[in-house]
Amino acid sequence: MNNTFFPGSNGVHGRARPIVTEPDERLHTESVDVNKIDSEVCSLMEDMIVSMKQNNGIGLTAVQVGVLLNVIVVDVAAICKSDAVSRQAAPNVVFLRMANTRVLQIADEVEECTEGCLSYPGIDVPVTRAKWCEVEYIDNNSETKRLKAYGLLARCILHEVDHAKGIVLIDYLSRLKKQQAINFFRKRNKMITKANEHRF
Numbered sequence: 001m002n003n004t005f006f007p008g009s010n011g012v013h014g015r016a017r018p019i020v021t022e023p024d025e026r027l028h029t030e031s032v033d034v035n036k037i038d039s040e041v042c043s044l045m046e047d048m049i050v051s052m053k054q055n056n057g058i059g060l061t062a063v064q065v066g067v068l069l070n071v072i073v074v075d076v077a078a079i080c081k082s083d084a085v086s087r088q089a090a091p092n093v094v095f096l097r098m099a100n101t102r103v104l105q106i107a108d109e110v111e112e113c114t115e116g117c118l119s120y121p122g123i124d125v126p127v128t129r130a131k132w133c134e135v136e137y138i139d140n141n142s143e144t145k146r147l148k149a150y151g152l153l154a155r156c157i158l159h160e161v162d163h164a165k166g167i168v169l170i171d172y173l174s175r176l177k178k179q180q181a182i183n184f185f186r187k188r189n190k191m192i193t194k195a196n197e198h199r200f
């Protein structure tokens with residue numbers, strides 16, 4: 001195994017996997033639940049944490065490393081560092097490792113905030129989301145957990161739950177702007193492919 005220790009990940013042992021970016025049909029496809037938390041799912045979670053940290057993300061869903069499983073990781077420590085609202089009721093963990101996450105309840109009160117996404121580099125989209133959410137998930141020890149999250153932590157979890165359903169940032173844009181964004185990423189992809197052709 002090519003496991004590398006990534007110093008920023010608090011002792012997490014995994015290997016970075018490439019991040020899937022638009023255009024890619026997988027980003028628009030719903031993921032399936034995991035049957036059980038086996039060693040494969042656990043190493044996927046560790047790899048996702050390393051991939052997230054390496055790209056300065058605060059959350060990541062398995063589809064973003066090309067695996068269509070309902071698996072999410074969240075950097076709780078990084079979120080709490082920057083957001084006092086999240087800190088109020090955050091779980092006492094550095095990273096959340098979540099499988100088969102379900103939203104049980106969301107706040108009626110909403111808030112608009114600009115979001116970025118590792119699969120959509122270079123664009124920010126204003127997204128209106130509930131101020132808090134309560135979710136149920138299975139952790140890496142196969143335990144079913146419930147979590148009520150507020151602020152940025154809630155926003156991050158809801159963003160990742162979207163990913164698992166095949167819903168992405170550009171789905172929150174108007175039809176015209178969404179098409180413009182798709183064209184932007186198609187062009188960007190062509191330029192990257194071209195650049196790679198001439199790499200010596």
Ligand SMILES: [Zn+2]
Pocket residue numbers: 116117118119159163
């Ligand atoms: Zn994202």
